[in-house]
Amino acid sequence: MVKIKICGLRRYQDIDYVNELKVDYAGFVFAKSTRRVDLRLAESLVARLDKCIKKVGVFVNQSKEFIKEVCSALGLDVIQLHGDENPDDVAEYAAWGVEVWKAVRVKDQDVLMYAGKYPVDGILLDAAVHGIYGGTGQTFDWNLLDGVSFSKKIILAGGLNPQNVCLAIAKIKPYAVDVSSGVETNGFKDYYKMKEFVERVRNCEKHTR
Template identity: 40%
Template sequence: MAPVAIKICGLSTEATVAAAIAAGADLVGFVHFEKSPRHVSLDRGRVLSAQAKGLAERVVLLIDPDDTLVAAAVQALDPDWIQLHGRESPDRVAAIRAMTGRRVMKALGIATRADLAQVAAYAATADRLLLDAKPPPGADLPGGNGHAFDWDLLVGADLPATYMLSGGLTPDNVAEALARTGARAVDVSSGVETRPGEKSPERMAAFVAAVRI
């Protein structure tokens, strides 16, 4: 069986990109969303993505982007993946995938079992689903809030084998999350930070080590 895939998202400096890759991240994510403490401009994203090319799969995270932004992000970062973390519909996911020729990862917020009802429609158009904790009411950020959802909601659910588990994962709880869900891919951002937007090389290494025990 292939090892669990690890995505470290919200990288914003050359040093932390290097540290994430050195730790063993399979995917590295760059957030282009101005409200986020992890936001990088497209020019910064271009530099960081180029640094990671050939060393890890590169993901650009966008939220409800229009076609102009999608095209600009692809031109700047040349990503392997586009992660959509807003309210994009399945049709919009399919349109972005067709327009760019890039693989698309769609984040879905989960708080109750009813939230899993949307999985089938998105699984038909996205290359991968990222199951994240639904943000609390009034939150500025659709992800990266450091909250986990009840992993037991996924027990017995009809999920694509490639889904990625996200939301509140840390070096201390990721092994339990994997044991309870059977997920084969995980995504971390705030759980490897010392403060919002500031990645810790030590925490990133500890997270990868916890997954790869």
């Protein structure tokens, strides 16, 4: 079954929502963003999180020292690197005992081919928007993935919402889908949109078996 990640959690009610919906991954953004959390807030949010839900820290061009501090303090399950890291930059993280996902901003097939060089557990595919590292709410051309295969987990992001997620799953067959703005209203997580997204993913999975 396709895993579900809800990203950009920053309120106690957000945690209550994901706990009730029993998603697979909860994402906490530490990079510059309207959804950014500091370590103190993240610690209190994680303390409220269901232990069955894996914790993902999202970072953009931040120091390894800072990432290690957050990873240790929160007991992260996944480090998601959304910056300008090259394959050599990410090799060290594998020794930390956590999964590593590298986000790539898809603009052409060359980007996809290069993504395979990263020594990571998962490749997160996001839309390429100039000057923005993620969270744009825009999709990319899924047809670029035609004929491209990866030996790593594929996490699909970029403009997903309850209306298009089943089509995305049917076409790309990712390991997981990642949503943030697609389940928000006025910049905040919306329980009903989250619930609809989760139900759509689980129901479309049943129909495509």
